[in-house]
Amino acid sequence: xxxxxxxxxxxxxxxxxxxxELLVGGRSDSNSLFITEALGRLGIEVRFKxxxxxxxxxxVQVLKTAVSRAGVVIVTGGLGPTVDDCTREAVAKAxxxxxxxxxxxxxxxxxxxxxWGRQPNKGQLRQATIPAGATVVTNxxxxxxxxxxxxxxxxLVSLPGVxxxxxxMMTESVIPFLADQLARSTRTCPQPITRQxxxxxxxxxxxxxxxxxxxxxxxxxxxxxxxxxxxxxxVSLTTKSGGAGPVSDEALSSLxxxxxxxxxxxxxxxxxxxxxxxxxxxxxxxKRTVALAESCTGGLIGHRLTQVPGSSAYVxxxxxxxxxxxxxxxxxxxxxxxxxxxxxxxxxxxAMAKGIRELAGxxxxxxxxxxxxxxxxxxxxxxxxxxxxxxxxxxxxxTREFRFHGDRSVIKQRSSQAALNLLRLWLIDxxxx
Amino acid sequence: xxxxxxxxxxxxxxxxxxxxELLVGGRSDSNSLFITEALGRLGIEVRFKxxxxxxxxxxVQVLKTAVSRAGVVIVTGGLGPTVDDCTREAVAKAxxxxxxxxxxxxxxxxxxxxxWGRQPNKGQLRQATIPAGATVVTNxxxxxxxxxxxxxxxxLVSLPGVxxxxxxMMTESVIPFLADQLARSTRTCPQPITRQxxxxxxxxxxxxxxxxxxxxxxxxxxxxxxxxxxxxxxVSLTTKSGGAGPVSDEALSSLxxxxxxxxxxxxxxxxxxxxxxxxxxxxxxxKRTVALAESCTGGLIGHRLTQVPGSSAYVxxxxxxxxxxxxxxxxxxxxxxxxxxxxxxxxxxxAMAKGIRELAGxxxxxxxxxxxxxxxxxxxxxxxxxxxxxxxxxxxxxTREFRFHGDRSVIKQRSSQAALNLLRLWLIDxxxx
Numbered sequence: 043x044x045x046x047x048x049x050x051x052x053x054x055x056x057x058x059x060x061x062x063e064l065l066v067g068g069r070s071d072s073n074s075l076f077i078t079e080a081l082g083r084l085g086i087e088v089r090f091k092x093x094x095x096x097x098x099x100x101x102v103q104v105l106k107t108a109v110s111r112a113g114v115v116i117v118t119g120g121l122g123p124t125v126d127d128c129t130r131e132a133v134a135k136a137x138x139x140x141x142x143x144x145x146x147x148x149x150x151x152x153x154x155x156x157x158w159g160r161q162p163n164k165g166q167l168r169q170a171t172i173p174a175g176a177t178v179v180t181n182x183x184x185x186x187x188x189x190x191x192x193x194x195x196x197x198l199v200s201l202p203g204v205x206x207x208x209x210x211m212m213t214e215s216v217i218p219f220l221a222d223q224l225a226r227s228t229r230t231c232p233q234p235i236t237r238q239x240x241x242x243x244x245x246x247x248x249x250x251x252x253x254x255x256x257x258x259x260x261x262x263x264x265x266x267x268x269x270x271x272x273x274x275x276x277v278s279l280t281t282k283s284g285g286a287g288p289v290s291d292e293a294l295s296s297l298x299x300x301x302x303x304x305x306x307x308x309x310x311x312x313x314x315x316x317x318x319x320x321x322x323x324x325x326x327x328x329k330r331t332v333a334l335a336e337s338c339t340g341g342l343i344g345h346r347l348t349q350v351p352g353s354s355a356y357v358x359x360x361x362x363x364x365x366x367x368x369x370x371x372x373x374x375x376x377x378x379x380x381x382x383x384x385x386x387x388x389x390x391x392x393a394m395a396k397g398i399r400e401l402a403g404x405x406x407x408x409x410x411x412x413x414x415x416x417x418x419x420x421x422x423x424x425x426x427x428x429x430x431x432x433x434x435x436x437x438x439x440x441t442r443e444f445r446f447h448g449d450r451s452v453i454k455q456r457s458s459q460a461a462l463n464l465l466r467l468w469l470i471d472x473x474x475x
Numbered sequence: 476x477x478x479x480x481x482x483x484x485x486x487x488x489x490x491x492x493x494x495x496e497l498l499v500g501g502r503s504d505s506n507s508l509f510i511t512e513a514l515g516r517l518g519i520e521v522r523f524k525x526x527x528x529x530x531x532x533x534x535v536q537v538l539k540t541a542v543s544r545a546g547v548v549i550v551t552g553g554l555g556p557t558v559d560d561c562t563r564e565a566v567a568k569a570x571x572x573x574x575x576x577x578x579x580x581x582x583x584x585x586x587x588x589x590x591w592g593r594q595p596n597k598g599q600l601r602q603a604t605i606p607a608g609a610t611v612v613t614n615x616x617x618x619x620x621x622x623x624x625x626x627x628x629x630x631l632v633s634l635p636g637v638x639x640x641x642x643x644m645m646t647e648s649v650i651p652f653l654a655d656q657l658a659r660s661t662r663t664c665p666q667p668i669t670r671q672x673x674x675x676x677x678x679x680x681x682x683x684x685x686x687x688x689x690x691x692x693x694x695x696x697x698x699x700x701x702x703x704x705x706x707x708x709x710v711s712l713t714t715k716s717g718g719a720g721p722v723s724d725e726a727l728s729s730l731x732x733x734x735x736x737x738x739x740x741x742x743x744x745x746x747x748x749x750x751x752x753x754x755x756x757x758x759x760x761x762k763r764t765v766a767l768a769e770s771c772t773g774g775l776i777g778h779r780l781t782q783v784p785g786s787s788a789y790v791x792x793x794x795x796x797x798x799x800x801x802x803x804x805x806x807x808x809x810x811x812x813x814x815x816x817x818x819x820x821x822x823x824x825x826a827m828a829k830g831i832r833e834l835a836g837x838x839x840x841x842x843x844x845x846x847x848x849x850x851x852x853x854x855x856x857x858x859x860x861x862x863x864x865x866x867x868x869x870x871x872x873x874t875r876e877f878r879f880h881g882d883r884s885v886i887k888q889r890s891s892q893a894a895l896n897l898l899r900l901w902l903i904d905x906x907x908x
Contacts, residue, residue, distance in 0.1 A: 063702045063711070065521055066670070067507025074500025088498055089533055091526040100522055107540050124684075237499070251557075269496045278496070334774075334795065340786075341769070341777025344795040348773025351849050351883055353797075359805060360795030362767065362777040368792035368835065372805075402801065416784050450784055 051195065052224070053232045055081050055088045056112035058104055060120035060129055061203065062095035072205050073118055078237075080212050084221055085232025086114055087282075096120060101132035109196040114220065116212075119203030121186045123165030129200055130171055137193045139173040146178040147171075147187040154185050179215045183207050190219065197223065233288040236281050238298055242308040243274035243317070243463050250275045253304045257297065263289050264297065272452045273317075273459050274310070277301060310466060317462045318346040324469035325356040332465070333402035334360035335373055335394035335409040337385065338428065342458045343410065358402045363394070373397030386411050386423055391431030392439035399433045406468070407433045410461050412444075414453045426453055430461045432468055440468070484628070485657070486665045488514050488521045489545035491537055493553035493562055494636065495528035505638050506551055511670075513645050517654055518665025519547055520715075529553060534565035542629040547653065549645075552636030554619045556598030562633055563604055570626045572606040579611040580604075580620040587618050612648045616640050623652065630656065666721040669714050671731055675741040676707035676750070676896050683708045686737045690730065696722050697730065705881060705888045706750075707743070710734060743899060750895045751779040757902035758789040765898070766835035767793035768806055768827035768842040770818065771861065775891045776843065791835045796827070806830030819844050819856055824864030825872035832866045839901070840866040843894050845877075847886045859886055863894045865901055873901070 057077055078088045090112060094104045101120070108115045120129030134141045148162075148170040155162055162170070162185075172178060172189045179188035179199070184207040190199040199216050201208045224231055242250055247270040254277065258266050267278040279297060281289050302309060311320050325332060334344050334357075344360040347353055363369040366385050370377050375393040383389040391411050399407030412428030419425045426446040433439040442464055446456045490510055511521045523545060527537045534553070541548045553562030567574045581595075581603040588595055595603070595618075605611055605622045612621035612632070617640040623632040632649050634641045657664055675683055680703040687710065691699050700711035712730060714722050735742060744753050758765060767776050767790075777793040780786055796802040799818050803810050808826040816822040824844050832840030845861030852858045859879040866872040875897055879889045 062698065062713070063700055063709075065507065065524055066511050067504040069504075069704070071500040071502075071504070074498065078499050089528060089530070090537065091498055093524040093526075095522060097522070103544060104523065111536060265495065267496055271502070276496075280495070336774070336777075338781075339778070340781025340790070341767075341774030341793055341795065344769075344774025344797075345772070345778050345887070348771075348795075348797065348847075349884055349887070353773075354851075357773070357795075358798045359801035360774055360793075360797075361805075362774065362781075362790075362793030362795065364777075364781065364787055364790045364792055371834075372792060372794075401804075414781075418787075451782055454778070454782070 050229065051111070051113035052227065052229070053086050054090075054112045055086050055114040055116065056090040056092065056108040057088055058092045058094065058101075058108055058115065058117045059203065060094060060096065060101065060117060062097075062126075064093050064119070065095050073203070073208055076205070076209055077116055077212065080217055081114065081116075081220075082235035082237065084217065084224060085234050086220065086224075087235055096126045096128060098128045098132045098135065101129065102136045105132060105136040105198070109194045109198065113196050115196055115198045116216075117198070117200045118208055121169060121188065121200065121202050123163070123169055123186075130168075130173065133176075133191075133198065133200060134173045137173060137191065137198075139175060139191075141171045142174055143167070143170050144172045144178055146180070147189075150178070150180040150187055151185050154181070177219075179211050181207055181211055182214060183210045190216065233281070236294070238279045238294075239313055240277040240279075240301055240305060240309055241274055241311040241315075241317070242277060242305055243310050243459055244308050245275065246270075247275050250277065250305070250308070254301070257300060257304070262293075264294070272448060272455045277305070307467065310463060316346075316349075317459060317466070319350050321462050321466050321469065322347065322350045322353055322356065324466065324473065326352070328469060328473060330405035330469070330472075331356050331358050331402075332406050332408060333358045333398045333404045335369075335398040335407060335431075336360060336362050337364060337369070337394070337410060338412040338414045339410045339454050339458050339461070340364065342454055343408070343461055346458060346462065358404050359398075361398055369394060373401065384420075384423065386413055386427060386429065388429050388431075388441045388443065391429035391441050392433070393431075395431035395433035395439045399435065405434065406465065407431075408461055408465050409433075410457050412453070412457055414450045414457070416450060428453070428457045428460065430457070430464050432464050434468065434472070440464070483662065484544070484546035485660065485662070486519050487523075487545045488519050488547040488549065489523040489525065489541040490521055491525045491527065491534075491541060491548065491550045492636065493527060493529065493534065493550060495530075495559075497526050497552070498528050506636070506641055509638070509642055510549055510645065513650055514547065514549075514653075515668035515670065517650065517657060518667050519653065519657075520668055529559045529561060531561045531565045531568065534562065535569045538565060538569040538631070542627045542631065546629050548629055548631045549649075550631070550633045551641055554602060554621065554633065554635050556596070556602055556619075563601075563606065566609075566624075566631065566633060567606045570606060570624065570631075572608060572624075574604045575607055576600070576603050577605045577611055579613070580622075583611070583613040583620055584618050587614070610652075612644050614640055614644055615647060616643045621648075623649065666714065669727070671712045671727075672746055673710040673712075673734055673738060673742055674707055674744040674748075674750070675710060675738055676743050676892055677741050678708065679703075680708050683710065683738070683741070687734070690733060690737070695726075697727070705885045706892050710738070740900065743896060749779075749782075750892060750899070752783050754895050754899050754902065755780065755783040755786055755789065757899065757906065759785070761902060761906060763838035763902070763905075764789050764791050764835075765839050765841060766791045766831045766837045768802075768831040768840060768864075769793060769795050770797060770802070770827070770843060771845040771847045772843045772887050772891050772894070773797065775887055776841065776894055779891060779895065791837045792831075794831055802827060806834065817853075817856065819846055819860060819862065821862050821864075821874045821876065824862035824874050825866070826864075828864035828866035828872045832868065838867065839898065840864075841894055841898050842866075843890050845886070845890055847883045847890070849883065861886070861890045861893065863890070863897050865897050867901065867905070873897070 394409035415425030848858030
């Protein structure tokens with residue numbers, strides 16, 4: 043949906059990430075999510091993102107482009123103590139200002155270093171030089187100060203790239219500054235941009251899309267987004283500051299409710315909650331404990347469940363039974379059962395879940411056995427064939443068969459998600475009775 | 476280092492990633508690494524990267540900026556079958572060309588869909604419309620065709636955002652096209668840009684920096700990069716097409732050798748190799764097997780080791796012993812030992828490693844016990860206190876104490892890295908004798 047946007051530049055933002063290593067990619071970028079949400083609450087929309095190396099001339103070029111299209115420009119990185127770090131110089135050059143050491147910047151840094159029993163060295167003294175006329179943004183958690191300045195009708199903010207430092211400086215200084223600036227402008231304050239996220243598992247993207255057909259009324263200032271990954275399909279509802287007037291909170295929550303109804307059981311979490319947090323919340327709420335028997339996932343399910351603080355209350359143990367022998371020795375899976383059905387079978391998955399539950403004396407045993415590839419396939423058992431087992435005591439084990447596509451890493455991820463989802467649905471069912 | 480660059484536009488590249496979801500970040504970007512390396516081999520340097528949402532006007536703006544500063548522009552994404560996907564429209568609008576359905580694009584798509592027993596639907600037919608005068612780039616692994624065209628002296632390439640499809644189209648069509656174009660130009664072909672990567676563990680960034688002081692001769696066209704993460708400090712040597720003439724292969728390999736000597740034992744891998752691959756290679760080469768006893772890492776070490784294809788040859792099993800009871804029941808750690816020293820202690824780490832080695836009958840047992848936080852700390856045992864144990868049979872267990880900083884996830888990651896590194900050093904030592 044591309045509703046026409048009455049895009050006053052003051053509510054358009056661009057982020058600029060500085061660093062040659064960032065051009066190469068390969069790392070998850072957590073700063074964008076934080077900045078997008080923080081500015082969104084003010085009604086400022088991040089519409090452009092640029093990444094540029096540690097090259098002064100390239101940075102000048104990017105800064106000039108940014109202020110030509112965005113009223114708020116947030117630069118992260120390039121404020122360190124080494125010669126490579128040249129954000130200060132690039133901003134000074136682009137804006138035609140002098141760099142000078144500033145007392146406010148030096149004092150904050152000196153005080154922080156003193157806490158650690160240190161004095162600023164030569165490189166750190168460079169960090170206290172700020173373009174003339176800029177406001178110093180103090181860094182409450184690190185030594186590098188930031189700054190902000192007005193230039194060509196835009197607010198240019200320069201912050202460290204370290205997430206913890208950037209987040210603290212945004213929260214304590216930049217957001218209040220921008221909020222105040224918007225409040226003092228003659229225009230009416232923009233509507234906050236909100237983004238609601240729904241996490242689904244079990245349906246391909248096209249099927250999720252089909253379920254959501256016709257959800258958003260025509261010309262409604264809400265965007266529906268879909269994003270597929272090995273861990274499922276993410277659905278997002280994002281309000282727009284433009285379009286046919288603001289969307290009411292009521293209309294939004296009714297849309298969200300409609301999404302929930304349409305996605306039904308496939309919806310496993312909302313917002314920042316993860317599958318392992320949902321499962322953990324259900325286990326803790328029902329005072330149930332779990333033990334794992336992992337073959338092809340190799341410990342991934344245990345790793346995921348124990349990412350959640352407090353998980354020791356409900357995760358008792360896990361057996362990573364990679365060899366066939368270990369399945370028998372650790373879990374008591376009969377050797378004959380493996381010989382008859384193969385290690386990757388419904389029967390062995392069930393025996394693994396039962397074995398670990400009984401050994402650990404927990405409420406529920408969860409197991410996975412499968413072929414993650416690229417080797418290990420047979421004539422009847424292809425790469426991606428995975429069995430999940432769950433044994434909750436009464437009624438015997440439940441098993442599920444999956445046929446996943448993708449490389450080894452993707453098959454492991456999807457297997458762990460399928461197992462945790464089976465546990466989630468089982469726990470929800472138990473919670474009802 | 477910012478060597479002056481004789482930057483002819485034909486060897487400067489910009490990548491543009493299309494998608495509103497990408498503006499929000501939070502996901503690892505694997506496309507950039509592939510494109511940077513592929514273009515680098517031709518001597519083309521990616522100097523700018525832009526991300527823009529699914530908005531035609533914003534995309535036009537970004538496309539115009541890109542061709543003003545880069546001679547090669549690679550656009551990924553926005554070629555799907557939905558109305559949100561408007562890369563085709565944006566390129567047509569920016570370049571002032573008509574969109575028309577093209578036989579070459581339609582034929583490829585129809586053939587591919589036919590393999591899957593399907594016919595193109597209305598959305599997919601839209602995917603076969605290409606700006607007038609553009610060359611169709613066929614998609615050997617998916618249905619969406621790409622295209623490339625010349626505009627304002629730049630080559631503009633539009634490819635799907637799906638990594639597998641983008642990579643195949645770059646390799647089969649785009650790279651040969653660009654290589655041919657460079658060869659036919661009157662300029663001398665640029666030097667390939669190479670990037671060598673060294674992975675270190677065990678030293679803070681400042682210490683790695685200190686070890687590498689004075690490595691690069693002044694004005695040498697090589698950039699030294701450092702990037703810290705919870706998994707260690709990455710060091711990179713990147714050649715520049717500019718600077719004081721090309722750097723010889725000899726000079727480069729002598730620099731790389733100098734890096735290896737200076738980093739010594741801290742260097743655990745080079746290039747794309749991971750710690751788990753290095754450890755796996757050593758285990759397989761020495762025909763040794765391993766079993767794990769994981770407490771605070773919760774299965775992460777097992778997950779990492781089993782990410783490597785073929786790891787079933789040397790990973791036998793693992794015990795995720797989260798509760799104290801499970802440490803005794805699964806590994807035979809004496810209850811009194813835990814009572815006396817606490818579960819997080821050198822003594823328990825040693826007993827866990829010995830226990831799992833004996834139970835599994837493997838060459839080496841590897842264990843971790845620690846406090847991942849945020850809860851669980853005591854007066855004498857802070858969050859981040861971690862013990863790693865290794866038992867190789869003769870001579871008893873080796874243990875190491877670590878005091879890590881960071882949140883739960885970071886402490887788990889660092890613990891797993893410390894354990895695998897201890898195993899790596901032990902295996903290297905065994906390989907020598």
